[in-house]
Amino acid sequence: MRLFVCSLFLFLVLMPKGALNDTRKKDGTSLGERVQQLMDTMTKRSVVRLNTDKFKQYVKALPRNYSMIIMFTAMAPQRQCAICRHASDEFQIVANSYRYSQLFSNKMFFGVVDFDEGADIFTSLKMNSAPTFMHFPAKGKPKKVDIMDIQRHGISAEAIAKWIAERTDVHIRVFRPPNYSGTIGLVTLIVLIGGLLYLRRNNLDFLYNRVMWAVLALSFVFAMTSGQMWNHIRNPPFLHKTQQGGVAYIHGSSQGQFVVETYIIAIINGAIVVGMILLTEAANSKTGAGDVGKRRIMAIIGLALVAFFFSLLLSIFRSKAGGYPYSKTDERREIH
C-alpha cells in the first residue's frame, strides 16, 4: 500500500541520532499554565502544531490531567507522502468537529508533529511510518492499542472518531463541511445533457436507437453477473501476489474473488454471448441472399467462441470449487 512507500522514504531519511532519553520531569511551567497555553492556542486553530520542545512540554511532561491525540505526519513536498495529505484533512475535520462541539473541554487536545520539525520525536518513539495517530492518555504510558491501526480501519474521519471514542470515551460527532463539489458536478451534468438534447431536439431518434439500449443493457448484465456489487461492498484486492513471487488472478476458494478475476469472468461471458449473437446473425440472413461464405465464417467463429469460452469458464469454476463435480461441499446457509 501507499503507506509502505511512505515508510520506506522515512527509513532512508532517518538520521541515526542517538536515542533520546525521555526527560519526564521537565516542568518549567506548571500544569495550570500549560493547560492555559493550550486553550489559548485552541482559540486560533483546532490542532496544535508541536515541535520537539513543545512536544516534551505538553505531551511528555508530568503532571498531566489531559490527554492528547497526536498525528505524526510528513507533509513536506519532498517527502512525497500523498496519504499524509488525506490523513491530515480527515484529522482536521475531526479536530474541528471536536472543537466546535459541546464536548470540547480542557481534557483532550489535538496536536500534530511534522517529521521536519520533530524528527527526534520520531526516533524516540521508534516510529518509522507516516501518518500515524497516537493517543497519549492523561495517566500512564501509551499502550499498543493507543496507536490507531490504519491498515484495518483506514484514515477516514469517522474511523478516527470511532478510535478516539474507544480510547477516551469521548464521542465526537464528525461534521463534514457541506461538500458542494457533488452538487456542482450534478448541475454541470444536467446542464450538459440538457444542452445536448436541445441541440439535437430536431432529431431525437438516437434515443430510440435500439442497438444502443441493447448494448447498454447487456454491459450492465455482464457487470452484475461477474460480481461487481460484491467488489463494491467488500473491496477485495486487485490481485494477489503469492509468496513464491507469482501472481494469482483467481481467488482460491469460491467464497472470494479478486477484481481482476471479475473482469476476466465478464470478458468470458461477453465472448460467449457475442459468439451466440454471431451465430444468430449468420442464420438470420435469408437463404439465397447474402454472401454464403461470409455467413459460414460468422457461424463458425461464433461456434468456436462459445465452445472455447464455455470450457474455459468450466475449468475456472472447477479450480475454485475444489474438484467439480465435488465430493463434499459445506453447508452454504446458516442454520435457521
Place this chain on the structure above:
Amino acid sequence: MVTSATLYNVLHWLNFTVDIRNVCVFLAPLFSSLTTIVTYHLTKELSNPGAGLVAAAMISIVPGYISRSVAGSYDNEGIAIFCMLFTYYTWIKAVKTGSLSWSVICALAYFYMVSSWGGYVFLINLIPLHVLALMISGRFSHRVYVAYTTLYCTGTILSMQIPFVGFQPVLTSEHMGALGVFGLVQLHALVDYVKTKMSTEDFNVVFQSVISTAVVLLLGVAAVLTFSGKIAPWTGRFYSLLDPSYAKNNIPIIASVSEHQPTAWSSFYFDLQLLVFLFPAGLYFCFANLSDANIFIILYGMTSVYFAGVMVRLMLVLAPVMCILSGIGASTLLSKYMKGLEASSPPSAGASEKKAKKSDPQSFLRHEISLAFVAMMTFMFVTYALHCTWVTSEAYSSPSIVLSARGHDGSRIIFDDFREAYNWLKHNTPEDAKVMSWWDYGYQITAMANRTIIVDNNTWNNTHISRVGQAMASPEDKAYEIMRELDVDYVLVIFGGLTGYSSDDINKFLWMVRIGGSTETGKHIKEADFYTPQGEFRVDKEGSPTLLNCLMYKMCYYRFGSLYTEGGKPPGWDRVRGAEIGNKDFELDVLEEAYTTEHWIVRIFKVK
C-alpha cells in the same frame, strides 16, 4: 399458512385424510410444479410455445429456485415465486388484450402475492416502471391504461386488507412510485383524449400550461409531505438494497445474516450455470423484437440482476427471469439451426438438377454447421442438467438438523447431536425452564425441546438479542448479572472444535460482539478488544485475554483442553480454527455443565 390450511381442509372435505405435516412439507414442491406451468404460459405469451417449453424445462431444475423450494422447507418463498409469476402472467395478458377481466384477475393474483411475501414491494415498483417505460417509448395505449388503472385501484385496496400492510401503500416511499405513475397515467390518457377533440395550436397551448402547473403542484405537494414526515422514508431492509453499504455500516443484525451478503460470481454460476450467458443472448433477442411484453421482461431481468448482485437471497427472484429469457434465447437459436438441418435432407427426385445445384452448396455447408451447433447445444444442456442435479443433491438436499460426513474409508458418519441435545432438554429439565442460546437455534429449541427461549429467529427485537450477545461476550461475573436479569436457567452453545463443524458459535462470535456492542447497555463491549494486537482473531495462547475469558469461550472449551482430537496434535486442538486453545484448565464459577452431546457439538450448561 392460509394456503396450507385451505389445502388441508379441501383434502379432508374430499375425504383424503392427509396429515397437516405432510401438507406443509409438500407444499413447496407442489407450488414449484405449478410455477413450471406458469412459466410455460408466461414465456408463450412473450415469445412462442417452443420457448415456453424450454423455459419450463429449465426452471424445473434450476438450483437457484430449488434451494428455496425443497420439500420440507416451509418458508414464504415457496409459494411467493408462484404468486409472483402468476401475477406477471396475468399482467402481460392484461396489457396485451386490454380486457377488464384479465386486469381484475391480475389484481387478485397481486393480492395473493401480498399475503404471501414481503417481496411484493418489488412487484408494485416493477409494474409502474414498465408502464413508465411504455409511456416514454411511445407505446402507451388504451389497453395499458385500462390494465394499470384497474390493477392499481383494485390491487391496492385488496392489499390494504392484509394487517401487515395496512396503510403503507399511501404512507411509505416504497409505494409512492406506483401512486405517481397512476397519476401520470391518468394525465396521459386525458391528454390523448383532449388531443382528439381540439385543434393542434389550441391543444399545444393548453397542454404546456396545464403540464407545467400540474408538475409544479405535484412536486410541491410531494416535498411538503416528505418533509413533514407524513411519507415515511425507506425502511432499512429495502434501503440497503439501494445503497448496499448502508447495512454494513449501520445495522449489524441485517448485515450478519449470511443470506444478505453480496453475491460473488461463483455463486451466480453455482446457482444458474448455463443461464448466466443464455440470459444476455435472450435479452438481445428481446431487443431485436421489441414489443410491450418484451419491454416488461427486459426491465424485470435488469432489475433482478442488480438486486441478486446485492443480496444472495434474491437469487431466487432472478432464477425465473433467467429461465424465461434463456428459454427465449435458446429456442430462437435452435429453431434457426434446426431449420438448417431439415433443409439439408436430400432434395426429392423430382427437383431439377439446376435447382439442386443452386441450393446444394448453401444448405450443405449449413448442414455441417447446424449439426455442430445442435450437438454443442445438446452438450450444454446435458451439462446443465448434470450440474443442477449434482448441486441439488450435494448442497441443497441435506437436512440442516442432522449432519453427515465421510470418514477416511468413505463410509458415512451421521452427527445427530442436535436432536440428542433437544431431546435431553425435553426430558431432563423442568417444564418452565428458560434456555438462552444464540437466535439461530430459537425455533428449533421451541419446537423440539418445548422450552421457553430468550431470543429466536424472528429477529425483530434487536435490543434483546443485543443483551444476549453482551452476556456471551462478557466475563463470567458480568454475564451472570445479565443472565439473572433475563431469568435464564440453561445456556446452550454449539461447538464444532471436536468434529470440524464450522458453523459453530465461536465462528459466529464476532457477530455476537458486534450486535452486543451496538446498543446502549453494551457500550463497554468493543470488537477491538477481542482481537490480538496484530488484529487477528485467535483462540490460542496469542489470543486476546478478553476473548480467552469471556463466557462463550469458557463454555465452548470447558474440559476441552485435555481432549485429544486429532492424531499428531496436542490435546485441546480446535479442528475448526486449527489451533491449540490458549486457556485450558479453568473452572466455571457461575455455570455447571449439564449435558454435552456425543460429538461435543451441542453443550448445555445450567446457571447456578
